Amino acid sequence: MADQTILNIASLTKEYDSLRAVDHISFSVNAGEIVGLLGPNGAGKTTTINMILGILEPTHGSIEIMGRDIRTCGSDIRKYINFAAVYAHLPANLTVIQNLYIFGLLYEIENLKERIRFLLREFDLERFAHTKAGLLSSGEISRLNLAKAIINEPRLLLLDEPTASLDPSISRLIREKIREYMVRTQTGILWTSHNMNEIEAVCDCVIFLSHGKMLLSGNPKTLPSEYGMKSLEELFIAVAREPLCLAHEVPA
Amino acid sequence: MTRIFAIYIRQIFLLKSNPTRLATVFLWLVIDIIQWGFITKYIGSFGEATFGFVTVILGAILLWGFMSRIQQGILMAFLEDIWTQNFINFFGSPLKVSEYLCGLVMTSITTGLAGFFAVVTIAGVVFGYNVFRIGVMLVPFMFILLIFGIAMGVFVSAIIFRLGPSAEWLGWPIPMMLSLFAGVYFPISTLPPLLHAFAKIIPASYVFESMRSILSAKAFPGDLAVNLLIGAFLALVYLFAASRVFIYIYRKNLESGTIARFNAEAL
Numbered sequence: 209m210a211d212q213t214i215l216n217i218a219s220l221t222k223e224y225d226s227l228r229a230v231d232h233i234s235f236s237v238n239a240g241e242i243v244g245l246l247g248p249n250g251a252g253k254t255t256t257i258n259m260i261l262g263i264l265e266p267t268h269g270s271i272e273i274m275g276r277d278i279r280t281c282g283s284d285i286r287k288y289i290n291f292a293a294v295y296a297h298l299p300a301n302l303t304v305i306q307n308l309y310i311f312g313l314l315y316e317i318e319n320l321k322e323r324i325r326f327l328l329r330e331f332d333l334e335r336f337a338h339t340k341a342g343l344l345s346s347g348e349i350s351r352l353n354l355a356k357a358i359i360n361e362p363r364l365l366l367l368d369e370p371t372a373s374l375d376p377s378i379s380r381l382i383r384e385k386i387r388e389y390m391v392r393t394q395t396g397i398l399w400t401s402h403n404m405n406e407i408e409a410v411c412d413c414v415i416f417l418s419h420g421k422m423l424l425s426g427n428p429k430t431l432p433s434e435y436g437m438k439s440l441e442e443l444f445i446a447v448a449r450e451p452l453c454l455a456h457e458v459p460a
Numbered sequence: 461m462t463r464i465f466a467i468y469i470r471q472i473f474l475l476k477s478n479p480t481r482l483a484t485v486f487l488w489l490v491i492d493i494i495q496w497g498f499i500t501k502y503i504g505s506f507g508e509a510t511f512g513f514v515t516v517i518l519g520a521i522l523l524w525g526f527m528s529r530i531q532q533g534i535l536m537a538f539l540e541d542i543w544t545q546n547f548i549n550f551f552g553s554p555l556k557v558s559e560y561l562c563g564l565v566m567t568s569i570t571t572g573l574a575g576f577f578a579v580v581t582i583a584g585v586v587f588g589y590n591v592f593r594i595g596v597m598l599v600p601f602m603f604i605l606l607i608f609g610i611a612m613g614v615f616v617s618a619i620i621f622r623l624g625p626s627a628e629w630l631g632w633p634i635p636m637m638l639s640l641f642a643g644v645y646f647p648i649s650t651l652p653p654l655l656h657a658f659a660k661i662i663p664a665s666y667v668f669e670s671m672r673s674i675l676s677a678k679a680f681p682g683d684l685a686v687n688l689l690i691g692a693f694l695a696l697v698y699l700f701a702a703s704r705v706f707i708y709i710y711r712k713n714l715e716s717g718t719i720a721r722f723n724a725e726a727l
Contacts, residue, residue, distance in 0.1 A: 224717070255717070258720045261552040262552065263547075263720050264717045265549050265711075283554045283555065286552065286553055289552075296545075297544065298549060299546055302473055303477075306470075306473045310466050310469065310470050313462050313469070314462075314466045314550070314554065314555050316462050340477075373504070378704070396606075405501070
C-alpha cells in the first residue's frame with residue numbers, strides 16, 4: 209500500500225503565450241506520503257495544482273492519478289481527489305452544514321448525513337453548523353475547507369497553503385489533523401507552503417520549483433545540508449534568489 | 461443526477477435564506493402585471509373598438525414575463541457562482557459542465573414557474589384575467605418560451621463566462637430588446653417590413669402571433685401547428701447552439717486558466 213503511486217506527473221508543462229509557467233516537471237506522490245511543493249511566488253506551484261485538479265489544461269505532459277490519465281478518464285477520477293486552498297472560497301452565503309451537504313452531493317457520498325456529523329465533530333465545527341461560512345474566522349474557515357477537502361476520503365489530497373494566515377496554534381492543529389488523516393487513510397498529499405518549519409514537520413519529501421522548473425527534490429531534513437545550507441528556509445531563500453546557480457551546483 | 465441536484469439545491473438554499481433573493485423571483489413580474497393591468501383597464505374603458513386588447517396584452521405580458529424570468533433565473537444562478545468565486549471548488553469536483561448547466565436550468569424552471577403562478581393569481585384576483593382561457597395551446601406556448609428562455613440564459617452566461625463579470629449587465633436588456641421583435645406588445649405586421657425577417661428567427665414571435673390569433677379571432681388559425689413547430693424547432697436549435705457555445709467557452713477557459721482565477725479583478 210505504502211509504495212502505491214497515487215499521482216504521477218511526467219514532463220508537465222503549461223505555457224501562456226510566451227510565458228512558460230510550468231516547465232517539464234516530473235514527480236510522483238505515493239500512498240501515505242506527503243510531498244511538499246515549494247518555491248517563491250510565481251514559481252508554478254498553484255499552476256501545477258490547478259492542472260492536477262483538472263481546472264487548467266496542460267500544454268504538454270501527462271498527469272496520472274491512480275494509474276489513469278486525467279485527460280482520458282474524464283471528471284470521474286476527481287471522485288478520488290480533493291483539495292483545500294486559501295484562494296478557493298467555499299460559498300460564504302451558505303451555512304457550514306449546507307456547504308458540506310452540497311459538496312457531499314457533488315462527490316456522491318453515501319450516508320452523507322452521517323459523514324457530515326463526523327466531519328463537524330472531527331473539526332470542532334458543531335457549534336457553527338448553522339453559521340454562514342462568511343461569518344467564520346480564518347481558523348474556522350480553514351477547518352471547514354479541510355472538512356470539505358476530506359469529505360470524499362480522497363486518495364490524493366492537494367493542499368495549497370492550507371495554514372496561510374493562521375496563528376501558530378491553529379496551524380499546528382490543522383497539521384496534526386492532516387497528518388493523522390494521512391496515516392489513517394494512506395492518502396497521498398501534495399502540500400504547498402511558504403512556512404519551512406511546517407514543511408519540515410509534515411513532509412516526507414520536498415520539491416523546489418523556480419520559474420516553473422523543478423530545481424531540487426529530496427528529504428526536507430537532509431536536503432539543506434546536501435547543498436551546504438543550515439536550514440530549509442536558507443535553501444528556500446537561495447532558490448528564490450539565485451535559482452540558476454543552485455540548479456547547477458553539485459550536492460555535497 | 462446527484463450532482464445536478466447539488467447545483468440546484470445550492471440555489472434553493474440561497475433563496476430560502478434571504479428574502480431579498482426571493483423577492484427578485486416575484487417582484488418584477490408583479491410590478492409588470494400590475495402596471496400593464498391598469499394600462500389595459502384604462503385603454504379598455506374607451507369601448508368596443510379595443511375589444512380583445514386586455515386579453516391579448518395581459519396574456520402576452522404573463523408569458524413574456526415567464527420567458528424573461530427563465531432567462532434571468534439562469535443568469536442569476538450563474539452570477540451567484542461568480543460573485544462567490546465558486547468555480548474552482550465546483551469544477552475541481554467530479555461535476556461536469558453539462559451537469560452544472562442542468563442545475564442552473566432546474567433552478568430557473570423552479571423560480572420561473574413560481575413567479576408565473578404568482579402573477580397568474582394576481583392577474584386573476586386583481587384584474588379578473590384568466591390566462592388559462594388560452595386553453596390547451598398554453599402548453600406548447602410555454603414550452604417554446606421555456607426552451608428559448610433557457611437558450612438565452614445559457615448564451616448570456618456563456619458571454620459573461622468569456623468576457624468576465626464586467627459584462628454581466630448584458631443579461632438585463634436582452635429580453636427588452638427581443639420583445640421589440642417578438643411581437644409581444646404589438647403584431648409583427650406593425651414593424652417595418654425590413655424587420656419582419658428578424659422577427660421570423662425569434663421563436664417567441666411564433667408564440668405571440670399565434671396567441672393573438674387565437675384570442676382575437678377566438679379560433680385556431682390554419683397555420684397554427686406549422687407556426688408552433690417552427691417556433692419549437694428554432695428554440696431547440698438555439699438551445700443546442702447556446703449549450704455548445706457555453707461548453708466551448710468553458711474549454712477555452714480551461715486552457716487559459718480563467719476558471720481558476722475567475723473574478724472581476726482578473727478579467
